[in-house]
Amino acid sequence: MISSTRCNFLGNSGLGGCGNVCGGQRRGSGPWRVSCMSPSNDRNGSVVMETPLKEIKNEPVVEDVDNNPISGGGPRDVYGEDKATEDHSVTPWSVSVASGYTLLRDPHFNKGLAFTEKERDAHYLRGLLPPTTIPQETQVKKMIQHIRQYQVPLQRYTAMMDLQERNERLFYKLLIEHVEELLPIVYTPTVGEACQKYGDIFMRPQGLYISLNEKGRILEVLRNWPEKNIQVIVVTDGERILGLGDLGCQGMGIPVGKLSLYTALGGVRPSACLPITIDVGTNNEKLLNDELYIGLKRRRATGQEYSELIHEFMTAVKQTYGEKVLIQFEDFANHNAFDLLEKYRSTHLVFNDDIQGTASVVLAGLVAALKLVGGNLADHRFLFLGAGEAGTGIAELIALEISKQTNGPLEEIRKNIWLVDSKGLIVKSRKESLQHFKKPWAHEHEPVTSLLDAVNQIKPTVLIGTSGQGKTFTKEVVEAMASLNEKPIILALSNPTSQSECTAEEAYLWSRGSAIFASGSPFPPFEYKGKVFVPGQSNNAYIFPGFGLGLIMSGTIRVHDDLLLAASEALAEQVTEENFEKGLIFPPFTNIRKISAHIAAKVAAKAYELGLATRLPQPKDLEKFAESCMYTPAYRTYR
Ligand SMILES: O=C([O-])CC(=O)C(=O)O
Numbered sequence: 260m261i262s263s264t265r266c267n268f269l270g271n272s273g274l275g276g277c278g279n280v281c282g283g284q285r286r287g288s289g290p291w292r293v294s295c296m297s298p299s300n301d302r303n304g305s306v307v308m309e310t311p312l313k314e315i316k317n318e319p320v321v322e323d324v325d326n327n328p329i330s331g332g333g334p335r336d337v338y339g340e341d342k343a344t345e346d347h348s349v350t351p352w353s354v355s356v357a358s359g360y361t362l363l364r365d366p367h368f369n370k371g372l373a374f375t376e377k378e379r380d381a382h383y384l385r386g387l388l389p390p391t392t393i394p395q396e397t398q399v400k401k402m403i404q405h406i407r408q409y410q411v412p413l414q415r416y417t418a419m420m421d422l423q424e425r426n427e428r429l430f431y432k433l434l435i436e437h438v439e440e441l442l443p444i445v446y447t448p449t450v451g452e453a454c455q456k457y458g459d460i461f462m463r464p465q466g467l468y469i470s471l472n473e474k475g476r477i478l479e480v481l482r483n484w485p486e487k488n489i490q491v492i493v494v495t496d497g498e499r500i501l502g503l504g505d506l507g508c509q510g511m512g513i514p515v516g517k518l519s520l521y522t523a524l525g526g527v528r529p530s531a532c533l534p535i536t537i538d539v540g541t542n543n544e545k546l547l548n549d550e551l552y553i554g555l556k557r558r559r560a561t562g563q564e565y566s567e568l569i570h571e572f573m574t575a576v577k578q579t580y581g582e583k584v585l586i587q588f589e590d591f592a593n594h595n596a597f598d599l600l601e602k603y604r605s606t607h608l609v610f611n612d613d614i615q616g617t618a619s620v621v622l623a624g625l626v627a628a629l630k631l632v633g634g635n636l637a638d639h640r641f642l643f644l645g646a647g648e649a650g651t652g653i654a655e656l657i658a659l660e661i662s663k664q665t666n667g668p669l670e671e672i673r674k675n676i677w678l679v680d681s682k683g684l685i686v687k688s689r690k691e692s693l694q695h696f697k698k699p700w701a702h703e704h705e706p707v708t709s710l711l712d713a714v715n716q717i718k719p720t721v722l723i724g725t726s727g728q729g730k731t732f733t734k735e736v737v738e739a740m741a742s743l744n745e746k747p748i749i750l751a752l753s754n755p756t757s758q759s760e761c762t763a764e765e766a767y768l769w770s771r772g773s774a775i776f777a778s779g780s781p782f783p784p785f786e787y788k789g790k791v792f793v794p795g796q797s798n799n800a801y802i803f804p805g806f807g808l809g810l811i812m813s814g815t816i817r818v819h820d821d822l823l824l825a826a827s828e829a830l831a832e833q834v835t836e837e838n839f840e841k842g843l844i845f846p847p848f849t850n851i852r853k854i855s856a857h858i859a860a861k862v863a864a865k866a867y868e869l870g871l872a873t874r875l876p877q878p879k880d881l882e883k884f885a886e887s888c889m890y891t892p893a894y895r896t897y898r
């Protein structure tokens with residue numbers, strides 16, 4: 260790392276011997292960047308030269324600096340990335356240069372064999388690479404072949420992570436150009452397995468770990484992250500990783516995966532993304548008894564101990580990155596997820612992906628499905644298996660949308676939406692006390708204990724699985740849906756594949772080809788009686804990257820439910836006639852960057868309308884603006 264050089268570009272740090280790495284004589288000719296010096300050095304003495312950033316501002320060394328209007332208003336580094344602008348007296352940041360061996364080792368700047376002859380001379384690379392030059396397009400071709408040679412998805416995942424560690428721009432170009440193929444590798448379902456084995460595959464830090472050991476020092480921990488201009492944080496406490504349960508500290512794979520999608524699908528700069536895992540212990544016995552477990556070996560903190568740590572974190576984030584940093588809560592357990600969202604939604608820019616992102620994507624799918632089944636949302640009856648974050652989040656957003664369409668009262672609309680949890684249908688007469696998020700869904704009905712009975716009695720037109728329990732949409736359940744409806748809508752949303760309520764094949768087979776089916780994890784197309792059925796993937800990955808981009812580019816300071824409805828509508832608009840003909844209620848991921856720009860524009864437009872956007876004046880064409888803001892991973896030329 261550049262940081263280990265302890266030099267700054269003025270070359271007079273007092274350490275001497277900087278050589279190629281940061282020789283002041285090469286100022287203006289090397290790829291300068293902001294880098295970190297050892298914090299202890301900074302605090303104990305004065306080895307860090309506090310380089311006035313403006314000195315290098317006008318000395319770009321890359322010819323095609325990203326012209327990204329949302330990179331913040333502050334000074335940009337020579338790569339078009341933002342510079343640290345904070346007070347240098349409290350943080351150990353300086354400016355140094357990457358060149359030669361260090362340059363090849365820096366994933367942000369490394370281009371591998373794509374370095375030209377001129378660049379090899381200018382940046383002390385001669386001899387460090389074999390003589391041939393291979394452009395990025397060819398590298399992509401080579402890399403996809405390399406990935407494909409692995410048969411096991413986890414090996415492909417590891418190969419992708421290795422690439423991200425080595426050459427970030429190649430990683431993103433590969434991911435963007437082969438998104439349908441690689442999404443199931445870097446994201447759901449393979450990322451689930453990666454989390455289960457994270458201890459084995461963990462190599463280098465991919466994000467920040469904030470544990471109870473850091474209580475009282477979170478500000479300091481945030482300052483250890485090498486990037487300063489953070490725009491999106493995805494944070495988990497690992498308690499409910501997908502449908503896999505408590506994976507403790509190993510949940511880190513999820514924020515890392517989600518943020519890769521923020522960049523690949525939503526065009527947010529990688530350097531603006533920060534994955535964080537909060538480690539308050541784990542209740543997973545297997546991990547507690549595993550001597551190689553990477554997290555805190557204690558049971559989960561709860562109550563005040565938990566909320567104090569989270570509060571310190573939330574406060575420190577705002578203090579460090581300002582109030583426009585988006586904090587995405589991911590895979591928290593129900594009992595914390597709702598409370599955290601409620602507590603921080605009026606003071607921070609927070610978004611819960613599992614409650615709000617999933618709701619927005621499912622609503623989009625349902626709106627699109629109406630084109631195939633007819634009627635309005637208000638004409639349908641909904642039954643959920645699972646009454647946690649996703650179930651109640653989706654239910655509430657559907658009710659909200661119907662209420663907007665019909666001007667009807669929410670309490671009445673909710674009566675057409677039913678939820679089943681582990682104890683059966685949620686009804687008013689249930690003796691045990693209900694958690695607060697389930698209460699709006701307790702309707703008048705006698706107790707019903709099984710899902711099959713609930714289907715037969717409620718007669719839903721739409722069945723949605725958010726239970727985290729695999730194989731719960733049995734043959735009888737799917738057959739009952741098919742006997743009640745000409746075209747039953749069946750969404751098996753739990754992740755990863757093993758937790759899916761049923762497979763695409765089962766849904767099509769058992770409904771004799773009548774089901775309109777989508778799932779959280781991807782399934783391959785299925786041929787039934789000569790017809791090919793292509794299942795849609797109802798995953799929040801459609802929403803959060805574009806949604807986040809919309810918030811960032813408009814400088815929005817709070818998330819309002821209407822923004823989720825706007826995102827949902829924007830996604831539904833992107834389903835084409837051609838998609839409908841295949842029975843699809845979601846567009847393919849191949850066009851996702853265009854879709855994200857569209858979602859971002861609609862979200863930003865709504866934020867301006869609600870007075871929540873602070874970036875003024877409002878750009879005239881928000882979709883064009885969104886596109887112009889998006890990071891593209893083409894290599895840059897170094898002078
Ligand atoms: O990560 C995914 O694929 C979707 C999601 O948020 C979850 O299942 O928790």
Ligand SMILES: [Mg+2]
Pocket residue numbers: 501589590612613
């Ligand atoms: Mg999630």
